[in-house]
Amino acid sequence: xxxxxxxxxxxxxxxxxxxxxxxxxxxxxxxxxxxxxxxxxxxxxxxxxxxxxxxxxxxxxxxxxxxxxxxxxxxxxxxxxxxxxxxxxxxxxxxxxxxxxxxxxxxxxxxxxxxxxxxxxxxxxxxxxxxxxxxxxxxxxxxxxxxxxxxxxxxxxxxxxxxxxxxxxxxxxxxxxxxxxxxxxxxxxxxxxxxxxxxxxxxxxxxxxxxxxxxxxxxxxxxxxxxxxxxxxxxxxxxxxxxxxxxxxxxxxxxxxxxxxxxxxxxxxxxxxxxxxxxxxxxxxxxxxxxxxxxxxxxxxxxxxxxxxxxxxxxxxxxxxxxxxxxxxxxxxxxxxxxxxxxxxxxxxxxxxxxxxxxxxxxxxxxx
Amino acid sequence: xxxxxxxxxxxxxxxxxxxxxxxxxxxxxxxxxxxxxxxxxxxxxxxxxxxxxxxxxxxxxxxxxxxxxxxxxxxxxxxxxxxxxxxxxxxxxxxxxxxxx
Ligand code: FES
Numbered sequence: 001x002x003x004x005x006x007x008x009x010x011x012x013x014x015x016x017x018x019x020x021x022x023x024x025x026x027x028x029x030x031x032x033x034x035x036x037x038x039x040x041x042x043x044x045x046x047x048x049x050x051x052x053x054x055x056x057x058x059x060x061x062x063x064x065x066x067x068x069x070x071x072x073x074x075x076x077x078x079x080x081x082x083x084x085x086x087x088x089x090x091x092x093x094x095x096x097x098x099x100x101x102x103x104x105x106x107x108x109x110x111x112x113x114x115x116x117x118x119x120x121x122x123x124x125x126x127x128x129x130x131x132x133x134x135x136x137x138x139x140x141x142x143x144x145x146x147x148x149x150x151x152x153x154x155x156x157x158x159x160x161x162x163x164x165x166x167x168x169x170x171x172x173x174x175x176x177x178x179x180x181x182x183x184x185x186x187x188x189x190x191x192x193x194x195x196x197x198x199x200x201x202x203x204x205x206x207x208x209x210x211x212x213x214x215x216x217x218x219x220x221x222x223x224x225x226x227x228x229x230x231x232x233x234x235x236x237x238x239x240x241x242x243x244x245x246x247x248x249x250x251x252x253x254x255x256x257x258x259x260x261x262x263x264x265x266x267x268x269x270x271x272x273x274x275x276x277x278x279x280x281x282x283x284x285x286x287x288x289x290x291x292x293x294x295x296x297x298x299x300x301x302x303x304x305x306x307x308x309x310x311x312x313x314x315x316x317x318x319x320x321x322x323x324x325x326x327x328x329x330x331x332x333x334x335x336x337x338x339x340x341x342x343x344x345x346x347x348x349x350x351x352x353x354x355x356x357x358x359x360x361x362x363x364x365x366x367x368x
Numbered sequence: 369x370x371x372x373x374x375x376x377x378x379x380x381x382x383x384x385x386x387x388x389x390x391x392x393x394x395x396x397x398x399x400x401x402x403x404x405x406x407x408x409x410x411x412x413x414x415x416x417x418x419x420x421x422x423x424x425x426x427x428x429x430x431x432x433x434x435x436x437x438x439x440x441x442x443x444x445x446x447x448x449x450x451x452x453x454x455x456x457x458x459x460x461x462x463x464x465x466x467x468x469x
Contacts, residue, residue, distance in 0.1 A: 048426075048431065049426065049428070049430070049431035053428055053429060054401070054402070054403070054428045055397070055398055055401040055402070055428035055429070320429065320430060320431060321430060322429065323395065324395055324396070327395045327396075
């Protein structure tokens with residue numbers, strides 16, 4: 001499948017083998033983890049389709065996302081993806097009330113990704129997952145592996161015990177900024193462990209209700225990050241909202257800017273309208289692309305914010321609500337396609353263009 | 369069933385044979401790899417009534433449910449599977465594929 005633009009996928013979900021995670025854990029955590037006690041669990045909402053795509057299974061019964069080799073061959077190759085960002089989806093552990101255990105588990109998962117997945121294919125990059133339940137331990141994890149060339153981002157659950165702008169979390173942002181790594185949040189763990197309920201209205205009754213309302217926590221975090229001055233305190237920090245869709249953003253920013261005119265004296269560190277901080281610091285990923293009956297309406301929404309610099313393609317492979325690159329590209333106005341499908345992500349994560357990467361490789365081989 | 373470049377799913381819906389193109393009208397998934405099952409029928413709030421067992425094909429990607437007997441998506445009849453004419457003679461199922469496909 002060849003297209004006029006490169007494709008960089010900013011949200012792919014690998015499933016590292018728990019037995020391998022166990023190998024990277026020290027006692028007393030290893031016995032506990034291998035016994036199957038792996039954190040606070042989930043609320044148990046039922047998705048009748050299954051969260052992982054049932055057709056993404058190989059003839060031997062393994063799932064395509066269970067190894068870097070099959071992911072590269074059966075996903076990156078098939079869709080001609082130049083780079084794929086691995087986002088482990090086991091984020092609920094970061095909402096465990098047991099901060100030491102959570103920190104040990106995320107470190108072991110990161111070790112599996114860094115040692116067993118990244119070396120397999122030069123197209124793979126990874127987010128370092130951290131447990132925000134203890135920000136000092138999260139910062140320590142960033143300083144442990146943040147220098148790795150394949151690590152391009154910090155990832156946290158979007159379910160949280162308090163809004164992410166609050167000072168409690170700032171050690172994470174300080175470490176991320178030190179390594180020039182964007183911080184991303186990903187949904188799915190709302191209401192789990194010590195997190196607030198999945199919506200401010202309370203606990204939904206079905207997965208359908210839960211999934212539709214996920215955007216509520218994004219709105220809460222985004223407003224908090226700006227009003228608490230995170231982007232003033234950490235002027236180089238970038239924030240990535242993964243898998244939240246896009247249609248909610250423009251009207252929120254209108255409301256935000258309107259309130260700023262009246263209420264700015266409560267946040268005197270903000271010297272510009274909130275939408276400007278958002279434009280400079282915040283990026284979104286495309287999936288799940290909203291699908292209004294009239295596709296023109298989505299294009300109008302995309303014209304209401306700086307989508308050319310704030311929006312990055314994501315497939316969410318192999319989850320049930322994923323988008324293929326061609327579907328996502330078709331939903332976008334042609335002028336936005338090169339930026340959204342790859343160029344914005346290339347800049348954010350400093351990914352060399354493939355031709356440059358090939359040249360570097362040739363150079364290495366000829367001198368090696 | 370694979371025919372040249374066409375992939376077609378053939379289903380036996382309680383004795384009625386149905387043949388559909390293995391491409392979902394939504395994002396073009398291999399829809400025939402999804403489960404064939406029943407579904408919850410329209411009911412009052414708080415009531416659940418399972419029915420149409422074996423008549424519903426659910427896409428393995430985003431879960432759109434299709435009525436195998438009509439090819440139409442349950443939530444939006446404008447979205448439908450591409451169906452082929454099927455005849456059964458003795459023990460053989462014949463599928464008619466229009467020219468040019
Ligand atoms: S591709 Fe079949 S439901 Fe989306």
